Amino acid sequence: MLAYLVIRPLLDKNYGADFEAYCPFGGMQALASFFSSNTLTCSMTTVQIATGLAVLFGVIVVSKLFCSYICPIGTVTEWIGEQARKMKMQVTLSGKPDRFIRILKYSLLFITFYYSVSSSELFCRKFDPYYASFTGFSGDVVWYFALPALILTMVGSFFIRQFWCKYLCPLGAITNLAAYALPSVSLALIWVLANSIFPGTISWIWLAACICLLGFLLEATTLKFLIFPPLRITRNSGICTSCRICDKKCPMSIPISTVDKVNHIDCHLCVECVVKCPEKAALTINNKQWNWLPSAASVILIASALIISSAYELPTISERWVETSRIKEAGVFEMSGLKNIKCFGSSRSFANQMKEVPGVLGVETYVKHHKVRVYFDTKLTGSEKIKEAIFSPYSEFLNSPAAGLTTIKTFSVGIDHCFDPNDQSLLAELFRDQKGVMSLETTFGEPIQATFYYDPGLISSEKIKSRIEQKSVELKGEEGTFTVEPGFAINSKGQSEGTMEKAAFLERYFESRDVKFNKFDSYSASSVKTLNLPFPSAMDPEMQDWIPYLVSQLSNDDGVIRFKIEFTSSDPLLLISYVPTMTTRDKIIKLMNEPTFMVHYPDKSVKKVKNPFPIVLSGSGKESK
Ligand code: SF4
Ligand code: SF4
Known part of the structure; x- marks a missing residue:
């Protein structure tokens, strides 16, 4: 899938790869945001939510399949680790450091969810090494988060075995929380109960913090699964010759050859140990030769998620500004194909725009199909008026x-x-x-x-x-x-x-400017002359912002007192009024053609600016009284 996303844009210039199209972690954040504020984060849709739920469901019914069969970062960091192992430059952390550093991924998980749910923007985009690498550090990536994260991931994965997966990956933390589903769900139920007795007293942030802390404590103290996942690697000690090949081949460096059943929290059922074991049937899954099952389950789960998500879409924003009874009687206007409805931000501004329209009672936006649904009071407005209100003239x-x-x-x-x-x-x-x-x-x-x-x-x-x-x-x-x-x-x-x-x-398109300065009002009309110059820059959109710089440059000559642009039936004219006893037309022309302008800023500072006007201003302009 990753190769497809990278290669297709190279072959098809019209194709823009969406590296988050199936992101389960984004989907999980979107779902949390939906429960918290009835909105979906960023451009997340039911596709990512369904893949997120499939990943969590997969942990409960099979194992941590995403880690072994789908995760792109895991694939890359494992390859880096392999190179380091060949050079004998990698260490495997054990004991207290191994257990304690695991707090990093739970902290990262909490911070990511906290900011994403609070803002309805995907916070992980700011630092995610995968997203930063494949988008070329563009979009929402914050380079001073993402670059250190990328370097830390690469360097850490080189020197420390499975550095990203074990210690940093927030998705790894949430899949472990799914493995600890019973205590996590119990905490959530206590929170729901407490909030139903004392409504609104305990924020979801406390629940998230407690679940993350619980996950860390369970993982660090036991390093073991509890009830879930149901499938585990099993070892037949009667067949096993204790050659320890499995221990060496396990990417998570789990000691397999000394246990009858692999209960280690880091096992993601990649079956590498089973495949590499020289003794047939020494290693199995739940004592059965089900090597095919994890990969098949991954495909089935993701395919099911995509099929289910194609049938139903959650709204990115769903807002009502009146009581439910009025919505039941409201007219409904639906429109799809609005390509600018593409994320939470654009949905938010659409909702704000509609709130100002008389008779509109509420809106829903659906970013996957770029669709909006507008509820309106049929006595006050109609579909045509709403369509007109949605339209933005160009x-x-x-x-x-x-x-x-x-x-x-x-x-x-x-x-x-x-x-x-x-x-x-x-x-x-x-x-x-x-x-x-x-x-x-x-x-x-x-x-x-x-x-x-x-x-x-x-x-x-x-x-x-x-x-x-x-x-x-x-x-x-x-x-x-x-x-x-x-x-x-x-x-x-x-x-x-x-x-x-x-x-x-x-x-219609350009300002006809008229700026007076250098004590313009103190001069009588008879003491002033005007220099008329053709000024094509006045109808060049790119030069509009530079015109004040030219005015400022001219104001350096005390004899120049007015700058005016006039649109005529031929080319635009620049009319410069000046006091002939103080300056001359040649001086003015020279000033305008200086390679550097001296520009006065509102804070009274004066800065040098390169003359931006492309055409050397002509000195052949007419003069008039
Ligand atoms: S590789 Fe197979 S035979 Fe060797 S120790 Fe592991 S389970 Fe036993
Ligand atoms: S124990 Fe076996 S299945 Fe589990 S991670 Fe290690 S190699 Fe993969």
Whole structure:
């Protein structure tokens, strides 16, 4: 599975691997969050919850199967350990250190659950060496947690036998707690009872802390399973020749050759000892030749989890803002395919957005199918209004108008399958490098209305339509080109064309700035001159944030008193007002073209900033009174 997740993106650039798609540990945290606050953590769905439950159920009915047959970290750390053993550089901890250091994994388990359940975000993402390695330390990974965790895991696994599995792995801790199911569940029942007698007095945090402490104490003092798991390695001392090969081959360094039954808490039924034993039937599982059973059970459990989870989905957020009786009579609006409903955070902002809509009584979000369900008062609102409230209009300036263009054409068209913000962003992407299309705006309607602002000399509305409906399109991304199949369809309803003056068009997207400084008001109009310069940077989205730096640089000349941008029927103009008795146009031009700007900050500090303007500003501007 891991190889598939790594190799497929290399072959298929459109495939984004999800390294948490089946993460049982994430699922367990999501389930805890669901019980605690009726929300699921992050992007976790019933898939991860079901795999998490399958792992725990597996411990109770078979053994710690995840550790032996699925865990990617266990596989890697075991390989590292093998290299160290070949070099005779590895030690096996025993005695008190072996028992005491096990507290680390229970502490990590408690901390992870505490933060994940409190925030509904997956805390383990911040430090998980597996997640950090396969995502390239991107996303939610906090490098100063993840990098030391990765180094510690690698170095520790080299020098100390099964360092990660025995001492650090929080999933290992929770599977051991499943093996100690009876005492753990007993504690949980006591907590439920106490809370039913004294409601809300004992937080779940105390329960989690007590269960983790209990798990550590049981493990450190006994190093043994109690009742679960039911399957154990058994040794027939009549057949065994005491060659001790099994002891050497056991990845957990369990002394097998001296016991009749392996009850050690570290045994995860990998059957390595059984396979490597030279005496047939000396080692068995529960005195039966069931070597095949653990691997078969792993496959069956995970497959069952995936099948069950595909039939039912828990909501990531389920909120009601009114009493249950009103919800029973409420109208229900459902919508799927909302790609921006993808995690707890996006679900939270959707719920907040809906809370402001009059008549909406509650929401549920389902991130696996990007689906929302909205409950509403039918007397106050309706499905159409809710759909409109969900819709986010899109507006993006894509390309600057060509020099000399004075009139811009508009083309409005209804587009099917373009409701989601991600789809609208993809629609803009189709035209980003399309000469002649200057901007795109969308408005709500059935279907969604998209308006393109374009240069009729470079592109036609027919070409725009055919680009929208193109079956597959090659786009440029950060890692090269990739192909997308947009799936948009032109709707025959509501097509229209129009025109717009260039100045009015630019004013829709850019600020026409007017900044006065250096005692502007103290000068009479007759004592001031204005320098007019063509200023194409005014219609360059990337230069907008730099314009205040230019204003600051100009303010260094006491004779410059005003900075104004004006959008005209031709190119934008920069109007610089100055006092000719104090400065000259050449001085101003020189100041603007300095390689370094002296920029004044609000805290009164002055810093040097490299002149960011790509075009050397022309000195041929006109002057006016
Ligand atoms: S490898 Fe087999 S024969 Fe050798 S000690 Fe272990 S159980 Fe006995
Ligand atoms: S005792 Fe046998 S089954 Fe258990 S971990 Fe060791 S090698 Fe694997």
